[in-house]
Amino acid sequence: MAHRSFNLAAESLIGTPPSTLRMAGFRDLVGQQFIAYQGKRGTSLDLHTVRPGKEAAHQEQFTLLFTGSPGLDAGIYEIDNALSGRISIFMEPAGRGPATGLGALYRAEFSLLV
Numbered sequence: 001m002a003h004r005s006f007n008l009a010a011e012s013l014i015g016t017p018p019s020t021l022r023m024a025g026f027r028d029l030v031g032q033q034f035i036a037y038q039g040k041r042g043t044s045l046d047l048h049t050v051r052p053g054k055e056a057a058h059q060e061q062f063t064l065l066f067t068g069s070p071g072l073d074a075g076i077y078e079i080d081n082a083l084s085g086r087i088s089i090f091m092e093p094a095g096r097g098p099a100t101g102l103g104a105l106y107r108a109e110f111s112l113l114v
Helices: 023-026
Strands: 006-009 033-038 041-052 057-070 075-081 086-096 103-112
Touching: 023 041, 023 057, 033 057, 041 075, 057 086
Parallel strands: 006 103
Antiparallel strands: 033 041, 033 075, 041 057, 057 103, 075 086, 086 103
16 A cells, blocks of 8 residues: 655644644544544544654655554544544555454554645
């Protein structure tokens, strides 16, 4: 499976507070429920882990791992959370969840220009 990531200027996303998109903002949401929408269909996911990426000047790189029911394909999803609001991300399947029976894992990678 091809590995994809997107560069975003955090301050340029209209309607989304930059602090929410930053790694620290997502760390505050670990364990929270998100609804992932592709079209009108919504699927419940839990934010399981926020992993830091490579350090680079003027960039913040990190990976979000969500757990949920199997069956979501790679693609752009709108994810909605009561605390952070709704944002669009590219998410792809990343295997099975941890041995605790959490279902499937889904990965979204960020490389933000800061």
